[in-house]
Amino acid sequence: MANKIILTGGGSAGHVTVNIALLPELTKRGWNMVYIGSEDGIERELMTPYTNVPYYAIKTGKLRRYFDWKNFKDPFKVITGAYQAYDIIRKEKPQVVFSKGGFVSVPVVIGAWLNRTPIIIHESDVTPGLANRIAIPFATKVCTTFEETSAHVPSQKVEYIGAVIREELLQGSAIKGRNTLFFTRSKPTLLVMGGSLGSKRLNEVIRDSLPLLLQEFHIIHICGKGQVDETLTHQAYRQFEYVTDELPDFLATADLIISRAGSNAIFEFLTLQKPMILIPLPTSSSRGDQIVNAASFQKNGYAEVIPDEQVTKDRLVQTVHQVYEQRSIYMGNMQKVKKRDPLLAIIQLIEKTALSDRSRNKKEK
Known part of the structure; x- marks a missing residue:
């Protein structure tokens, strides 16, 4: 039996x-x-x-x-x-x-x-x-x-x-991802994820930063149910409420990720060796677990962390530039993780x- x-x-x-x-x-x-x-x-x-x-x-x-x-x-x-x-x-x-x-x-x-x-x-x-x-x-x-x-x-x-990683995430194709998004290789790609329900605050800061970020990056923005802004249209900016089947390809396409600090997601990024900027949920809306998760990743050199209450357009753009320019350092630290x-x-x-x-x-x- x-x-x-x-x-x-x-x-x-x-x-x-x-x-x-x-x-x-x-x-x-x-x-x-x-x-x-x-x-x-x-x-x-x-x-x-x-x-x-x-x-x-x-x-x-x-x-x-x-x-x-x-x-x-x-x-x-x-x-x-x-x-x-x-x-x-x-x-x-x-x-x-x-x-x-x-x-x-x-x-x-x-x-x-x-x-x-x-x-x-x-x-x-x-x-x-x-x-x-x-x-x-x-x-x-x-x-x-x-x-x-x-x-x-x-x-x-x-x-x-x-960390247990879904096998399909390891099978993503950057070429397929770019083709789906109609992106070219002329710019690196920034992926923004606010968690399964999205993040209103994170969405607002990203959208405020678009004029500066889009000068240098293609942007994939997974913003949560009901949080797509139809007024924002740009050939280098794609919004989605939630992504399932396309996620492995989008992750393969990404050169840099901005995310909350849920454990499953950040370990997926770590396994895929994606440099990341983490903005953990504050204690006002969580028990503080994401703050501890993010601190561990920053300590090990996998990510940079911006506390939620300190996120501004200027700080975000500055950190994006810093992490992207130093991406080889973050990726090198990730490569040292014991398999x-x-x-x-x-x-x-x-x-x-x-x-x-x-x-x-x-x-x-």
């Missing part, structure tokens, strides 16, 4: 992309896969193309660090979701649950624990998010992207594996955990 795994994670694209990266290899190895996500989260949309992976939607509540009247009713949604997840897991009987984090993962992890199903958690950031902090006590193993994360996870649970195969490491951990679970069940019988 084939092994079965339940995948979970959602709320943002970053909480889904690692799961998506696992799908091809799990399929190749004969695993049956099931996804548990929220009723209307981005994970449901991103999983739609994978028709071989059944999707179960459950209730979930948002875990807030600030006062909101919804904080009084959302715990009941989490409890409802945990009962729903418990029933799904009892019916599906997976050998392993793999959680990427996000609010929806909490009831799934609790449901798995109640079913005595082994749980593997993946943490992308230096410091675990609130959902993963709640889930870690229930986990069998916690995979980390940053080595520094081991200080925040019980030593017997931590597995440093590095790892995090995807294989996670797959092997999943298979080892499944084997242990089978052995345990046999002994109990």
Whole structure:
């Protein structure tokens, strides 16, 4: 009988992309896969193309660090979701649950624990998010992207594996990207990404800087849903709400990237050896994880960082020129990174955990 795994994670694209990266290899190895996500989260949309992976939607509540009247009713949604997840897991009987984090993962992890199903958690950031902090006590193993994360996870649970990169991102074609964008090689290309939901502030600064930046760069601007400015038209400037199929080619085309500092995205840039300028989300709109991620990358010489509250047109343009002129230094630092195969490491951990679970069940019988 084939092994079965339940995948979970959602709320943002970053909480889904690692799961998506696992799908091809799990399929190749004969695993049956099931996804548990929220009723209307981005994970449901991103999983739609994978028709071989059944999707179960459950209730979930948002875990807030600030006062909101919804904080009084959302715990009941989490409890409802945990009962729903418990029933799904009892019916599906997976050998392993793999959680990427996000609010929806909490009831799934609790449901798995109640079913005595082994749980593997993946943490992308230096410091675990609130959902993963709640889930870690229930986990069998916690995979980390940053080595520094081991200080925040019980030593017997931590597995440093590095960043999981989607295989298709490594197959991009710069020529195809330029042809799609109608760009020539007369100028280098600057790619701007504001995260899966976009960044209003980042968009504003980029657009204020266009008259100066377009003198020297072609610009690909991925600006978020509903944030395309139709009044801006220039042969060297292309705007997109969100990019999926074309992203590998656009990344291959880019000579320099401006981005927020979500872990999955910046490790993708690192793997592709793209010099970057990171503008992490401020603590006023996040828990500060992107600030820590960006600081780690700056310390290692992979990126320059501009704090969100210090972003101006002049500072941005100056930093773009600086990083582009010194791009060989940043790329050289990236080339020194020890080569790892995090995807294989996670797959092997999943298979080892499944084997242990089978052995345990046999002994109990």
